[in-house]
Amino acid sequence: xxxxxxxxxxxMPTPFAPRVAALCQTNxxxxxxxxxxxxxxxxxxxxxxxxxxxxxxFDLSPMxxxxxxxxxxxxxxxxxxxxxxxxxxxxxxxxxxxxxxxGMVHDDGTIFHLADGDYRLCAxxxxxxxxxxxxxxxxxxxxxxxxxxxxxxxxxxxSCATLRNMGLSGIENLKPFGIATFPFNGAELLVSRTGYxxxxxxxxxxxxxxxxxxxxALFAAGRELLIRPVGSEALGIARIEAGFxxxxxxxxxxxxxxxxxxxxxxxxxxxxxxxxFHKGPFTGRNALLKxxxxxxxxxxxxxxIEGNKPANHSFILDKHGRTIGHVTSAAWCPTAKxxxxxxxxxxxWGRDDDEMYAEIYYNRELAWTRLxxxxxxxxxxxxxxPRRRATPAQNL
Amino acid sequence: MTDALNKGSYDTIIIxxxxxxxxxxxxxxxxxxxxxxxxxxxxxxxxxxxxxFHPGFxxxxxxxxxxxxxxxxxxxxxxxxxxxxxxxxxxxxxxLAEDGAHLVIDGASVxxxxxxxxxxxxxxHTQNKRFGKVLDGFFSRRQPTLVDRSWxxxxxxxxxxxxxxxxxxxxxxxxxxxxxxxxxxVANEHFDSELLKAAVAMDGVLGSHMGPRSxxxxxxxxxxxxxxxxxxxxxxxxxxxxxxxxxxxxxxxxGFGAEIRCDSKVALVEMQGCRATGVxxxxxxxxxxxxxxxxxxxxxxxxxxxxxxxLDAGFSRRVHNFRSRGVSAKLHLALDALPEFTGLDxxxxxxxxxxxxxxxxxxxxxxxAKYGEYSQAPVMEVSIPTVHDDSLAPAGKHVLSxxxxxxxxxxxxxxxxxxxxxxxxxxxxxxxxxxGIGQQLLASELSTxxxxxxxxxxxxxxWHHGEIALDQALLMRPMPGAHQYSTPIxxxxxxxxxxxxxxxxxxxxxxxxxxxxxxxxxxGKERAA
Ligand SMILES: Cc1cc2nc3c(=O)[nH]c(=O)nc-3n(C[C@H](O)[C@H](O)[C@H](O)COP(=O)(O)OP(=O)(O)OC[C@H]3O[C@@H](n4cnc5c(N)ncnc54)[C@H](O)[C@@H]3O)c2cc1C
Numbered sequence: 001x002x003x004x005x006x007x008x009x010x011x012m013p014t015p016f017a018p019r020v021a022a023l024c025q026t027n028x029x030x031x032x033x034x035x036x037x038x039x040x041x042x043x044x045x046x047x048x049x050x051x052x053x054x055x056x057x058f059d060l061s062p063m064x065x066x067x068x069x070x071x072x073x074x075x076x077x078x079x080x081x082x083x084x085x086x087x088x089x090x091x092x093x094x095x096x097x098x099x100x101x102x103g104m105v106h107d108d109g110t111i112f113h114l115a116d117g118d119y120r121l122c123a124x125x126x127x128x129x130x131x132x133x134x135x136x137x138x139x140x141x142x143x144x145x146x147x148x149x150x151x152x153x154x155x156x157x158x159s160c161a162t163l164r165n166m167g168l169s170g171i172e173n174l175k176p177f178g179i180a181t182f183p184f185n186g187a188e189l190l191v192s193r194t195g196y197x198x199x200x201x202x203x204x205x206x207x208x209x210x211x212x213x214x215x216x217a218l219f220a221a222g223r224e225l226l227i228r229p230v231g232s233e234a235l236g237i238a239r240i241e242a243g244f245x246x247x248x249x250x251x252x253x254x255x256x257x258x259x260x261x262x263x264x265x266x267x268x269x270x271x272x273x274x275x276x277f278h279k280g281p282f283t284g285r286n287a288l289l290k291x292x293x294x295x296x297x298x299x300x301x302x303x304x305i306e307g308n309k310p311a312n313h314s315f316i317l318d319k320h321g322r323t324i325g326h327v328t329s330a331a332w333c334p335t336a337k338x339x340x341x342x343x344x345x346x347x348x349w350g351r352d353d354d355e356m357y358a359e360i361y362y363n364r365e366l367a368w369t370r371l372x373x374x375x376x377x378x379x380x381x382x383x384x385x386p387r388r389r390a391t392p393a394q395n396l
Numbered sequence: 397m398t399d400a401l402n403k404g405s406y407d408t409i410i411i412x413x414x415x416x417x418x419x420x421x422x423x424x425x426x427x428x429x430x431x432x433x434x435x436x437x438x439x440x441x442x443x444x445x446x447x448x449f450h451p452g453f454x455x456x457x458x459x460x461x462x463x464x465x466x467x468x469x470x471x472x473x474x475x476x477x478x479x480x481x482x483x484x485x486x487x488x489x490x491x492l493a494e495d496g497a498h499l500v501i502d503g504a505s506v507x508x509x510x511x512x513x514x515x516x517x518x519x520x521h522t523q524n525k526r527f528g529k530v531l532d533g534f535f536s537r538r539q540p541t542l543v544d545r546s547w548x549x550x551x552x553x554x555x556x557x558x559x560x561x562x563x564x565x566x567x568x569x570x571x572x573x574x575x576x577x578x579x580x581x582v583a584n585e586h587f588d589s590e591l592l593k594a595a596v597a598m599d600g601v602l603g604s605h606m607g608p609r610s611x612x613x614x615x616x617x618x619x620x621x622x623x624x625x626x627x628x629x630x631x632x633x634x635x636x637x638x639x640x641x642x643x644x645x646x647x648x649x650x651g652f653g654a655e656i657r658c659d660s661k662v663a664l665v666e667m668q669g670c671r672a673t674g675v676x677x678x679x680x681x682x683x684x685x686x687x688x689x690x691x692x693x694x695x696x697x698x699x700x701x702x703x704x705x706x707l708d709a710g711f712s713r714r715v716h717n718f719r720s721r722g723v724s725a726k727l728h729l730a731l732d733a734l735p736e737f738t739g740l741d742x743x744x745x746x747x748x749x750x751x752x753x754x755x756x757x758x759x760x761x762x763x764x765a766k767y768g769e770y771s772q773a774p775v776m777e778v779s780i781p782t783v784h785d786d787s788l789a790p791a792g793k794h795v796l797s798x799x800x801x802x803x804x805x806x807x808x809x810x811x812x813x814x815x816x817x818x819x820x821x822x823x824x825x826x827x828x829x830x831x832g833i834g835q836q837l838l839a840s841e842l843s844t845x846x847x848x849x850x851x852x853x854x855x856x857x858x859w860h861h862g863e864i865a866l867d868q869a870l871l872m873r874p875m876p877g878a879h880q881y882s883t884p885i886x887x888x889x890x891x892x893x894x895x896x897x898x899x900x901x902x903x904x905x906x907x908x909x910x911x912x913x914x915x916x917x918x919x920g921k922e923r924a925a
Contacts, residue, residue, distance in 0.1 A: 101708035
């Protein structure tokens with residue numbers, strides 16, 4: 001295997017770095033999968049509301065991208081993933097997780113079925129070793145495209161209109177989880193109607209060399225529609241509002257777990273709907289069947305918490321004050337005006353009618369307050385507008 | 397052609413009629429199962445085989461000396477009544493010296509060495525016999541697991557702990573210590589005679605990709621000497637060659653009602669809903685049964701018959717990494733007369749003969765194997781069974797069988813070109829100890845590990861179907877995810893040398909597997925009830 005750019009340099013700039021750095025007034029950065037990424041550009045509230053009321057643009061380039069091709073690519077992915085990959089038709093995207101033999105989640109991600117026998121897997125974490133080990137017995141090629149492909153998430157109610165302004169005619173007819181391609185500046189622009197915000201939104205994928213022209217065209221097209229770059233903090237609120245889990249926050253990727261028992265299964269992350277026991281063998285099947293038979297250790301829940309103090313890192317207590325779970329991520333969600341937490345409950349806790357309290361600590365000028373806020377299990381995410389699914393898409 | 401009509405005629409299919417498959421079949425049939433054994437070769441027995449390799453000359457073409465046959469199994473299956481007869485028992489081991497100053501090991505005693513070496517050997521032998529008794533307790537049951545809680549396993553571990561305690565503090569410490577070092581260091585601790593050390597070291601490396609200085613060689617030694625704990629003082633020769641033992645196992649299995657079909661190579665394990673439900677033969681015929689047990693080695697079973705795609709990725713990687721590349725070749729000679737070894741009393745020519753002058757010599761021979769080359773001066777274990785058994789060659793003529801090391805399966809230059817040259821090196825080696833043997837040669841044949849793989853269907857031509865190093869032995873055999881004879885595929889079990897306690901004509905893997913399958917089925921019934 002040849003060296004990839006990220007093998008040669010510890011932390012890489014993304015292909016959009018010149019534009020992103022120029023706009024990042026807070027100079028507030030972190031490292032995501034080996035790339036410099038902004039936490040914020042200006043102010044998290046502004047960025048969040050741009051995403052919810054107009055269009056927010058997030059530089060997605062650090063997302064790990066594997067191109068999977070070859071005669072057995074479908075069978076290979078079907079063996080790696082817990083869901084039935086055969087049901088993701090060409091031109092479609094599917095959300096998925098993959099597991100260890102023990103049925104513990106490595107990571108979640110999306111599979112892009114680009115053409116017959118041609119897939120792209122997008123993931124938060126790197127997993128080339130695992131994918132490679134999984135190729136035994138399959139005729140399949142895996143190439144790491146992370147550095148070759150620049151990607152932007154374009155999310156929010158005016159995102160469709162922005163892309164139309166940019167010349168992507170007919171984009172409004174793209175269905176959720178659909179893929180379309182457009183010519184751009186002599187290259188091919190791939191657009192998927194996907195995102196991490198639970199709203200109308202798109203992800204744009206293009207050859208890294210075309211990154212800056214794409215950025216410029218996009219921001220020119222969106223100026224009137226109040227387009228704004230967003231950092232990971234604003235995106236973090238949006239994804240909690242939409243009820244999406246995140247690797248490293250809501251679960252520890254199984255390969256990174258050091259202490260026995262700290263990983264989570266798909267059932268323990270509320271992803272039962274993904275697991276398909278009828279499709280044939282896949283890694284983790286035996287273990288997951290056993291879990292289904294014998295019961296899970298944890299239950300994933302979305303909690304609606306009284307008050308407006310975010311419940312980050314809170315224990316969840318029963319009415320006697322005993323710990324019955326803990327929060328994995330939390331935010332005050334401005335659009336839904338709700339105090340939401342994603343939590344991992346010890347079984348059997350987290351049932352609809354359980355009486356539960358979040359133990360919240362907050363500090364105002366060195367004065368600590370401890371709150372016990374009642375919480376209720378939500379069956380659905382708080383943010384789920386109809387325009388998320390409507391096709392043709394809202395075209396403001 | 398799918399023959400679904402057979403459903404119901406067998407409840408158990410065993411893939412492979414090696415001696416372990418046959419033992420497993422016998423015990424299951426005895427317990428009332430309807431067992432069908434499918435064997436690729438034209439006769440049952442696996443590497444317990446006798447073959448004519450030159451008109452009128454027959455030889456044990458796989459295993460040649462019987463050191464580890466479990467006496468309980470021989471008794472329970474009535475092997476004697478099914479035709480097993482010994483041409484010789486408790487053979488001595490003669491470590492040959494080029495100058496004729498041989499030494500002779502007979503059980504606990506050794507002649508041809510200093511009094512202090514002889515005494516040391518006595519102590520060494522007795523201690524190893526005690527260690528063998530500990531291993532016996534462990535070998536004769538399915539191995540326990542450390543993670544799943546089961547009373548049975550807890551009991552096995554308790555028993556093991558108890559048998560270790562009973563060794564006493566000094567022995568226990570010694571076992572823990574030597575178990576992790578190598579036979580080279582251990583032999584040096586005990587003995588002065590280079591020849592004696594080399595003879596001991598040979599027992600640690602025969603059949604394994606290991607030199608005397610390799611870790612795990614003490615375990616290899618103890619494994620080979622498990623027969624001492626069962627009352628043998630040396631190896632035995634089966635009358636009619638090892639194939640006669642294979643036939644006796646087959647007759648015993650048939651006697652209990654098992655059916656054996658030869659020339660029936662299994663191509664695939666059939667699966668339905670991720671469960672093993674039958675097998676498809678190379679002929680295309682499909683046979684169904686509730687329980688499928690594989691006597692084929694783990695790599696064949698998982699990589700060829702099941703296939704990686706049906707396994708969890710982590711497990712299939714362990715299968716892929718399972719070490720099973722053989723290093724032992726077999727040399728078969730048809731001889732006009734009994735060869736004369738320099739300085740050897742003719743009466744000893746039928747004993748077990750070792751050609752390995754020093755431990756360093758063995759280590760150097762092994763060095764080549766590490767780099768994909770054959771040894772320039774190979775070491776050998778030689779047997780001339782015709783001294784005791786006139787059924788194998790015309791009157792007055794002889795056959796010689798030798799295990800020749802080191803002949804790596806993955807020879808860099810390939811065995812097509814390497815075979816002749818390596819055979820000549822082996823013959824040259826013999827000539828040095830038995831001058832004139834070349835003149836007595838009527839025919840010769842060398843089976844490389846690649847040939848052995850082809851003849852017996854064992855991956856890599858490996859003696860144990862996979863190295864018996866500590867990471868692939870005992871609790872770990874063959875690999876995490878497949879132990880206690882079960883596999884990740886429901887309905888599919890293992891019963892061959894690749895499973896606990898490993899290879900050699902022993903029978904324990906087959907018997908333990910039968911017990912594990914019966915236990916598994918009764919647990920299943922309890923759960924269903
Ligand atoms: C060179 C060499 C020398 C040895 N010398 C000795 C010795 O002197 N003494 C000793 O005790 N041990 C010796 N061994 C070890 C001993 O031969 C083996 O450990 C023993 O034969 C293993 O027995 P088994 O029944 O588990 O498997 P095997 O004897 O290997 O039998 C497995 C059977 O399965 C069959 N099979 C495999 N795949 C299929 C399929 N797809 N369909 C149908 N059938 C199939 C094979 O044809 C074979 O008959 C030696 C081994 C080697 C390689």
